[in-house]
Amino acid sequence: xxxxxxxxxxxxxxxxxxxxxxxxxxxxxxxxxxxxxxxxxxxxxxxxxxxxxxxxxxxxxxxxxxxxxxxxxxxxxxxxxxxxxxxxxxxxxxxxxxxxxxxxxxxxxxxxxxxxxxxxxxxxxxxxxxxxxxxxxxxxxxxxxxxxxxxxxxxxxxxxxxxxxxxxxxxxxxxxxxxxxxxxxxxxxxxxxxxx
Numbered sequence: 001x002x003x004x005x006x007x008x009x010x011x012x013x014x015x016x017x018x019x020x021x022x023x024x025x026x027x028x029x030x031x032x033x034x035x036x037x038x039x040x041x042x043x044x045x046x047x048x049x050x051x052x053x054x055x056x057x058x059x060x061x062x063x064x065x066x067x068x069x070x071x072x073x074x075x076x077x078x079x080x081x082x083x084x085x086x087x088x089x090x091x092x093x094x095x096x097x098x099x100x101x102x103x104x105x106x107x108x109x110x111x112x113x114x115x116x117x118x119x120x121x122x123x124x125x126x127x128x129x130x131x132x133x134x135x136x137x138x139x140x141x142x143x144x145x146x147x148x149x150x151x152x153x154x155x156x157x158x159x160x161x162x163x164x165x166x167x168x169x170x171x172x173x174x175x176x177x178x179x180x181x182x183x184x185x186x187x188x189x190x191x192x193x194x195x196x
Contacts, residue, residue, distance in 0.1 A: 003115045004098055009091045010192045011118065011125045016087060018182045019126060019175065020044030021167070023077040028070050042079070042089050043077075044129050057090035098128045105139035110146045117153050117184045121180065123160045130172060139164055 024041040039048020042064060051057070063082055067073075073078070079086045104113055104125065114120040127135035141163050144154060150156060164176025 003121065004045075004193065004194070005091075005095060005147050007115075007118075007121070007189055007192050008095050008098065008125065009088070009124050010187075010195070011093045012094060012123060013087055013184065015109070015126050015129065016043045016090065019178065020129060021076050022076060022172075023064075023073050025068075025073070028073075039189050042086065045090060045093065046075065048196060052093050052097070054093050054096065056089045061091060064092065087119070094125070094128055098125055101128060101132060101135045102139075105143075107143045107146060110139065110152075113146065113151060113153065113156065114142075116170075116189060117157070118189055118192070119157050119183045120153065120160060121189075126179070128171065130175075134172060144145065145191040 020043050024038060024044065026038065026040070037049070039046050042060070043045065044059070045060065047061060060183065063086060066074075067082060102114075106114065107122075114124055124138065127138050138160065142159060145156060145159055150159075161176050161180055164172055164179065167173045
């Protein structure tokens with residue numbers, strides 16, 4: 001079982017557009033308290049705190065290194081001409097991470113539900129950005145709900161949102177409220193699959 005790459009790509013781009021934003025470079029004094037421990041970052045991919053064996057990871061940063069400059073690559077810069085290419089590479093980087101986390105933490109039943117619902121899928125794909133610990137926590141919480149007989153997607157969505165909103169981590173907590181707004185604009189899985 002695995003999520004269709006095309007669907008994953010659409011969800012990833014939604015995350016980049018609505019949650020993660022653009023470029024950040026501490027060496028260029030892009031200041032902000034939320035980024036106190038971050039390295040150079042693009043689309044939420046932190047060069048210091050996240051690594052990937054994917055060739056796409058090297059290509060992603062090679063493009064940035066070859067083109068960045070302090071005049072244009074200001075805080076939250078979206079990549080300009082390279083945005084689409086960098087987004088596609090972000091998909092290549094994060095897809096195997098999602099697959100790994102999902103196979104390790106989700107029950108078969110939960111995963112089938114999640115990957116048939118764009119809202120729950122967004123919750124978990126963004127969980128990859130949140131980190132392995134958060135992904136595992138989110139999966140464990142919903143695994144218990146599904147094991148107890150809860151399979152209604154609306155109920156599982158509300159539990160997923162609540163698990164974010166109740167977090168003691170301010171960033172994860174805020175993401176729950178933001179996610180609710182983003183969910184309202186999501187296409188269905190079928191609509192995503194039909195896109196050319």
